[in-house]
Amino acid sequence: MNLNLNILKTVILRKWIQSPLLPIVLVFIIAVGVATFFSVRLANKSAVSGFKLFTESLTGESDFTIRSPSGLFNEETIIEISKATGHLPVYFYPIIETSALHEGQLIKIVGIDLVSLANFPSISSSSPSIAIDDINDEGINFEKSVFLAEDFLNKNNLSRGEQLKLNQGSSSHTYKIKGSIVNSPFRPTAPSNLILMDIRECQNFGSLKGKITSIQGFVPEGGLKERVLNQTRSILTEWAKSSEFIIESAEDQKKATTEMSSAFRLNLTILSCLALMVGTFFILQSMEASIIRRRGEIAILRSLGIPPSNIFKIWLTESLMIGFMGSLLGVIIGFVLAQAVVRAVVGTVNQLYYEITSSGASMDWGEASLAIAFGIIVSLVAGYLPSREAAKVEPASAAKSGSKEGGSLLFLTPRVGLLLLAIGYAFAFIPPLTIEGKPIALGGYLSALFIVTGWGIFSTMLFPIVTKMLPKNPSSIYTKSQFRNPKGRHRLAVAALVAAFGMSSAMGILIASFDKTLNSWISQVLRADVYIAASKGNNSDTDLYIPPDTWSQFLDKETEGMDLLRQRRITFKNKKVWLAGTERNTSSDRKLQLSWINKPEKEILAEGDTWISEPMMRKFSLSTGNIISIPTPVGYQNLTITGVYADYSNETGTVMVNRRFMKDFYNDNSISNAAIYLNPQTNPDEWVNKIQKKFPNIFIRTNKKLRNESLEIFEQTFSVTYALESIAILIAVIGLGLTMTGLLLERKNELINLRQIGTTRSQIAKSAMLEGLTLSIVGSIGGIALSLSLGWLLIHKINVQSFGWTLTPSVPTLSIFSLFALMLTISSAVSWLVGKKNAILDFELTSK
Known part of the structure; x- marks a missing residue:
């Protein structure tokens, strides 16, 4: 760009030096968004690069x-x-x-x-x-x-x-x-x-x-x-x-293995964009507020012959500078943050997919460049409309301090929001896109984008309804006057609050649904008193087993019977899945109870039959009655699918067969796991201690302990999500403060007049608080509507297409209303402080 550096220094950098808080906050918002995106990308890369073919460290990559x-x-x-x-x-x-x-x-x-x-x-x-x-x-x-x-x-x-x-x-x-x-x-x-x-x-x-x-x-x-x-x-x-x-090839092997976690990693990456998406709204309106504050200077520049194209370039350059500095800072913060994020991601990948040895994330300049580019693009997108508005300022506007529109016209009509919602809901019904045999919920992600934007715009129709609920006093009368013809920044602030509140609450709905579903599933599946495993956890890369001469000793006079399981990794249609040989307890009525998606006519797994997990059914488009060929050391064996059961222990898919299948075709009489049913009078802890002393190298847990560990794994899986939610809310609150600052600065002359006729600072602060409270109420109500829509989309579309799991919907009403109350409280406090500060400034101007 051929810019006049002196003008850039005079108009932009001078203001930065005089009032550094606003550019610092904008840089911080970009930095937080980029840091979140970059840290998750680094953690995901570590989860892939951390997987090594063990033989490569001995011979290098084979041909x-x-x-x-x-x-x-x-x-x-x-x-x-x-x-x-x-x-x-x-x-x-x-x-x-x-x-x-x-x-x-x-x-x-x-x-x-x-x-x-x-x-x-x-x-x-x-x-x-x-x-x-x-x-x-x-x-x-x-x-x-x-x-x-x-x-x-x-x-x-x-x-x-x-x-x-x-x-x-x-x-x-x-x-x-x-x-x-x-x-x-x-x-x-x-x-x-x-x-x-x-x-x-x-x-x-x-x-x-x-x-x-x-x-x-x-x-x-x-x-x-x-x-x-x-x-x-x-x-x-x-x-x-x-x-x-x-x-x-070795690359084929690594790709086939790491693809198992691709849906998990993709969803984390998309979630990490949340902070930047919310930040975009606030950067846009903050840039507009900056232009409103400097309309006089812009008009003078126009009077001096500076063409609109140069004005546009100068303000877009400010966005570029904010984006560049914020992105650089974000990469630094993101690298530090990634060391914590990688532990959560690696723990989940180790537990559910494959073994990796990464303990930290190393710097990747390719990912850093992508994050920097992403941050700069977001900043330029946010600065485009304000820069265009700056270019439209006429020389005759030198004496004006306000703007007729007060913001981007794009957000001025709920009709646009209604149209975007209709498009978004239509996208939700697009089948997943399959790339290299891997389903990607592209329609679901596009639907989410349109629904988030649509509800953000459509929610502004609530302004008249909410303002009617305000108390009747001088402060609220002034507040109501601002919403008779709400400005673009009002609408932008609501859109950002709706996005932050709605997306955070939607993740809360998804997590609550997982929690309800898993608790129900665990209660259904974990009915034995004691559980024994050859390895700790569900590590998919271990082939440890318990030999027959050991597991045969689990049955004694203190037990009623046991369920046995032998799991092996096999390749089915070029994808790695589990083959699970099961033998259910026949010594008493107590036995493994599965949670059925398609229940078989008889709950007896006969030879030649198989039950498959729901992810297996969805991943390979299978159904009951289909015949599948399963590889064994003695050749492929045909099995008829007679049932489909829910399984949340893995998303790769499981083929369940009678354990005799493992003995006949794998010559394997060992087990991976055993579920022990004790006599009513037997103390589980004492029995566990006895077996543990006898066989110290196997892992033994009581029902209660295994249940707690299962739920801990669930919490670990969503630990990164909790952090992303908090960051989005943090940016939303900071952004609201910036919005109120811009709005009050725009109304500088009005506030001076109010002070001259005797309005106190407290009344102005209260009016600002009511204005911020109105924005927060509208944003939160719209956010609740958005959360219900996104929750439905995540549970019934994206989750099913990505992971193949059916979840029971659950809305955490208490958590959502607690967030609602928290948003209103913080927003009111921030708006009151901003109002009081601007009232002091206006009083000083009046005195002069």
């Missing part, structure tokens, strides 16, 4: 991976693959991954041929992940030996040659620490919970003799690598069609 959709497969498969690829220079590394516990900490164990691993640099530019000296130190003997991540060694004060105890199920194993995993700039840093074993030792540890979980393929570096790699992929893809194996 391709071969795995079975059922999980484990026979190691002899590598012979078939070698025959299929013939003489092509391709190297195959069989891998087995399993889990264990060390002093309660979850450990991921990778088994690989250690001699081959030490010689890996011969086909790659990467340095070895274990030192050659460690391999040859005591001869090639890896029995009862492990290699640990350097970070793990340091944190646990361990060193080479010491013993390490690992627990799996009810058994414990002791290993000698043979060395450390060497980090390399060519590979991701080894996660702190990674342990490396020789493949044979790992198979023995996990009772997985002859089994592997994947085969990593590498093509040597060189000019022919791409050609050889394409040939290999073509051959293996053809081979996989008949053998039903999956051939994929």
Whole structure:
């Protein structure tokens, strides 16, 4: 822009120096919005980048991976693959991954041929992940030996040659620490919970003799690598069609896994825009107030021959400066805030989706640039209409201090709001957009945008109704006169208050609905007295189990029976889902009771039948009567869907089968979880203590404790949302103060006249309080209407399309009316203080 810097300095910067409070507050509003957006984006990125394929820290990124959709497969498969690829220079590394516990900490164990691993640099530019000296130190003997991540060694004060105890199920194993995993700039840093074993030792540890979980393929570096790699992929893809194996790159694996949390992360990002959206309204009206205050100066500039286009550019530059400074400050604040946000996001992702090891967010300049650009764009959008209004000031306006319109004409008619509401509700019925097999509630998000804006504009029709309720006294008479023809800033203030109140209350409705639904579901599902699990929580990345010789001892004279569950990860239609083998208690009438979406004719899971979870039904468009093919180590098995049940423990989807299915096709008689029904006279705590002493490596909780932990996880999931709600309300209250300041400054001459005829400062302050109270009442009533609309949209549209969960609606009436009372109280106090301050200024002007 070709701007006259002297004019910019005189008109804009001089005012900033004389009255720094307003630009500081505007910069702060942008900073808070950008900080919220940036911190959530960084936390989300950490949740994705924190997921690492554990083998990458050992070998770097493989050229391709071969795995079975059922999980484990026979190691002899590598012979078939070698025959299929013939003489092509391709190297195959069989891998087995399993889990264990060390002093309660979850450990991921990778088994690989250690001699081959030490010689890996011969086909790659990467340095070895274990030192050659460690391999040859005591001869090639890896029995009862492990290699640990350097970070793990340091944190646990361990060193080479010491013993390490690992627990799996009810058994414990002791290993000698043979060395450390060497980090390399060519590979991701080894996660702190990674342990490396020789493949044979790992198979023995996990009772997985002859089994592997994947085969990593590498093509040597060189000019022919791409050609050889394409040939290999073509051959293996053809081979996989008949053998039903999956051939994929490392990026495909990571993408498939991290996509499981995409809906959760997308919703957080959209929520993080709330603060900026609310702030936009107030920046717009604050900029307008600034123009009203300086109409005389603008008219003088026009008289001196400054064209309207330059006036427009000068005021838009002010918006740019506010946006730039606010965004820079927001990035700094956001980086600090992200360290707290990442813990909440990572905790939820770890619990519901996949294991990540991130403990903090690192600076990402790409995300920082996006946040800065976002903040600047929001500021420019907010400053566009005021800048255009400034450009319209005529030279003859030099003696005027007010504006005929008093704000943007866009917000002057409730009819526009009604039209936007109609468009918004129509968008709500658009089906989800599917991109790469992932449903995105685009119609729902667009609907939310139009409904928020629509209710903000439409609510201004309440001005006449609310002003009639004001008391009859001189202060209220003056207040009522301001709403006979409300200005644009009045309408903008209401729109912002409606947005802040409505969106915060709508999230409250969503959370209350989740709370009601989960409590009902937990009461339905958690009917046993004691719950036993191989791992703590619902970590989707662990394959810990309880062997038969352990779980068979849970039944004794103090118990009535138990429900058993064995869960495994499988791949269904290129998506990771749970396969759950169940066996319900038959020793008494007490047994697992599911909450049904589509109830089967008989609540007995027969062979060849399956019950699927609601997210599974919605994600894959399935229904009762459909036949699905489930991968197993002995080939695909057809199952008929006979029922659909509600499941809020995960959103990836679950296929429930009779536990005999796991024994017949997986040769697996172990369990992941058990629900124990005790005799009425048995004390649950005493029984838990007895079993815990006998099997210290499994997790045992009473009904009450598990119920509390489940609700804690729920609270953790929404912890970020609570913070976002508070920020929106904070900006709304600050913005109302700015609105009242602008309105009173615009009416400077009126207030001076009132002071001259004897109106006291208290009366002016009271009038300002009533004006702010009116805005707050209208904004809150509109916000309640908006919250009900958004609550319906979130529960019945966005939530169902994003997560596949049916929720029971619940409106937290007490919380909403408490927020209503809080908004009115704070708004009245802020408006009274602003009124009193301006009354003092006007008194000083009158004295002069």
